[in-house]
Amino acid sequence: MGSMSVWHWILVLAVGLLLFGGRGKISDLMGDFAKGIKSFKKGLSEDEKAEAEAVKSDPKTIDHQPAPAATPSGTPVASGAPADTTRKVG
Numbered sequence: 001m002g003s004m005s006v007w008h009w010i011l012v013l014a015v016g017l018l019l020f021g022g023r024g025k026i027s028d029l030m031g032d033f034a035k036g037i038k039s040f041k042k043g044l045s046e047d048e049k050a051e052a053e054a055v056k057s058d059p060k061t062i063d064h065q066p067a068p069a070a071t072p073s074g075t076p077v078a079s080g081a082p083a084d085t086t087r088k089v090g
Contacts, residue, residue, distance in 0.1 A: 019026060
């Protein structure tokens with residue numbers, strides 16, 4: 001138990017060959033990872049630029065004034081004055 005078994009050494013060598021074997025698999029992998037990070041940062045900066053341009057442009061507003069409300073008698077009420085909505089039943 002104190003020493004490593006044959007199977008342990010085979011597993012360690014297989015992992016080592018997988019990681020470090022071939023033509024620079026690790027460097028290719030890290031290069032692809034760096035490209036991914038750079039494109040992610042570029043995408044974030046493009047989004048921030050688009051949002052900043054949208055804020056800089058003058059927003060178009062639509063002025064809306066409600067139509068004068070009619071009282072129960074049918075006469076329009078001036079804007080700003082509340083309409084009488086109570087009815088007398090009787």
